Amino acid sequence: MLKLKKLVKTYRTGDQALKSIELEVPEGQVLALIGPSGAGKSTLIRCINRLVEPTSGEVWLGDIELTHLKSSGLRRARREMGMIFQEYALVERLTVMENVLSGRLGYVGFWRSLTRRFPQSDVDEAFRLLDRVGLLAMADKRADELSGGQRQRVGICRALIQNPKLLLVDEPTASLDPKTSRQIMRLICELCTERGLAAIINIHDVALAQMFVQRVVGLRFGAVEFDGPPEALTPDVLTTIYGEEDWEATIKKVDDDGNEIEAAE
Numbered sequence: 001m002l003k004l005k006k007l008v009k010t011y012r013t014g015d016q017a018l019k020s021i022e023l024e025v026p027e028g029q030v031l032a033l034i035g036p037s038g039a040g041k042s043t044l045i046r047c048i049n050r051l052v053e054p055t056s057g058e059v060w061l062g063d064i065e066l067t068h069l070k071s072s073g074l075r076r077a078r079r080e081m082g083m084i085f086q087e088y089a090l091v092e093r094l095t096v097m098e099n100v101l102s103g104r105l106g107y108v109g110f111w112r113s114l115t116r117r118f119p120q121s122d123v124d125e126a127f128r129l130l131d132r133v134g135l136l137a138m139a140d141k142r143a144d145e146l147s148g149g150q151r152q153r154v155g156i157c158r159a160l161i162q163n164p165k166l167l168l169v170d171e172p173t174a175s176l177d178p179k180t181s182r183q184i185m186r187l188i189c190e191l192c193t194e195r196g197l198a199a200i201i202n203i204h205d206v207a208l209a210q211m212f213v214q215r216v217v218g219l220r221f222g223a224v225e226f227d228g229p230p231e232a233l234t235p236d237v238l239t240t241i242y243g244e245e246d247w248e249a250t251i252k253k254v255d256d257d258g259n260e261i262e263a264a265e
């Protein structure tokens with residue numbers, strides 16, 4: 001469904017953030033992207049929807065190659081890719097409902113988008129999504145009245161109302177406490193399963209990745225260092241991905257009864 005071929009990104013500063021990445025994500029697969037700071041995780045996610053322009057290589061979404069698309073083609077392709085951000089990227093002064101509906105802006109015409117008048121079917125779908133994530137009662141609240149976890153749920157609804165095939169998720173839990181982080185990761189993964197959605201989740205917390213996904217890709221210095229199931233992330237493998245970084249701080253800890261306890265931060 002998504003195929004990256006020899007994807008390279010070199011920033012103007014000379015930083016080689018991605019070195020010839022080859023990656024294939026089948027339909028419906030949820031994949032966690034891990035790796036140390038500066039490994040290229042955010043760059044990879046942003047090169048897929050061209051928030052960052054790749055230097056060379058190809059990005060295939062289905063049978064469309066994205067790197068050479070011009071404005072209208074790119075706009076159409078971006079509808080297929082919902083994005084969820086670390087800092088939620090909500091419009092603070094707008095309501096929850098308005099923020100969710102803004103996910104439809106890629107579909108409605110220019111004038112409609114200016115006046116923010118959305119078809120009733122979009123409003124109905126927004127209510128359904130808010131209900132699904134437990135925020136129905138909050139629909140009329142302003143975004144700046146919400147907690148971090150609630151904001152991220154709004155961000156999730158905004159991405160899903162696009163009706164995407166692929167979710168690009170950039171550090172969805174980095175601003176949240178451990179318990180809320182787990183709830184948000186669980187919610188994202190459940191929704192992907194319910195909707196048969198593929199997702200790439202950039203996540204610095206290895207423990208969370210291990211808990212919720214079936215495939216982990218480890219980046220190091222802009223290259224794929226590991227690609228496999230979470231149970232194959234042995235201490236040796238983590239050391240190759242993270243080098244000297246203290247990966248043990250991000251690993252799942254289980255108490256004597258087998259219950260997971262908070263991972264140290």
Ligand SMILES: Nc1ncnc2c1ncn2[C@@H]1O[C@H](COP(=O)(O)OP(=O)(O)OP(=O)(O)O)[C@@H](O)[C@H]1O
Pocket residue numbers: 011012013015016017035036037038039040041042043044204
């Ligand atoms: N806008 C930019 N201009 C120049 N260099 C950049 C830019 N954005 C990222 N880089 C560089 O590209 C490399 C990869 O950065 P990126 O943010 O993709 O890594 P990351 O794995 O997401 O890191 P983190 O986990 O800290 O967010 C780093 O060396 C970084 O300094």
